[in-house]
Amino acid sequence: MTALARLGMVSDFPSEAQTNVSTAPDTAEASKDYFVVRDGVKFAGMHLLVDLWGASRLDEPAHIDAALCNAAVAAGATILHSHFHHFSPNGGVSGVVVLAESHISIHTWPERDYAAIDIFMCGACNPYDTIALIKQAFNPSSVQLAEHKRGLVG
């Protein structure tokens, strides 16, 4: 069961003025169980909470957008939507990349060289495959990571 199997037609429901409708490849399988089995347990998806310390370029929304999208693609994910905000006066950035396989979010505190990232991926995608590109993009002096299997049913 691949992550894309969860997808057939995809409809966007933005809460803004415009309404977009996009489609993705219809690779849905007959089974209605989209949970994954890995290491002998069944769950909905893997959720990583990643804290970067001593990181750089945390006040550059275009760089952050590109970095997270590249990381998503490296993990084999399909990007559906991304949106970033740039705050002043501290230059912090908040944003998210919505994936067919869940999401990547980031919130940065440039004044502390700190960023809080979370990477949630279901299906065949492995969120650990994003970590090398994230480290390359932000060059943190340390990384703290917590892993949660969401929807774990054993």
Added chain:
Amino acid sequence: MTALARLGMVSDFPSEAQTNVSTAPDTAEASKDYFVVRDGVKFAGMHLLVDLWGASRLDEPAHIDAALCNAAVAAGATILHSHFHHFSPNGGVSGVVVLAESHISIHTWPERDYAAIDIFMCGACNPYDTIALIKQAFNPSSVQLAEHKRGLVG
């Protein structure tokens, strides 16, 4: 230090055709430390991972959008952007509400009556204040919750 203190001017950087620029009240204070202190420890924000089981209305993107926006407002958060996708054939919904105080995301598996929600709020907002409205909106038979203080510096 309120969450809005992190905000001055807000610029949107959507990775789509349109580029929006919005503004929010400039309540920034002179201090450059936007971490919060609560219960004697300093950290960036509180992150809740909320798993709903036996939940209903998980295949209704408009309902989910409204429910999460209402929950955000109930916690005193400021909504900057929201975006939801509706998958077929399973009817699952993925989406996010980007807040001035971080974000709320959801991914649903209606075929299992399961939803994975995460609520990250910095500043004065308390993500626990969203839980009652989330339970009211989706009527889960059980809720599992994990709490992380992100960016904890002691």
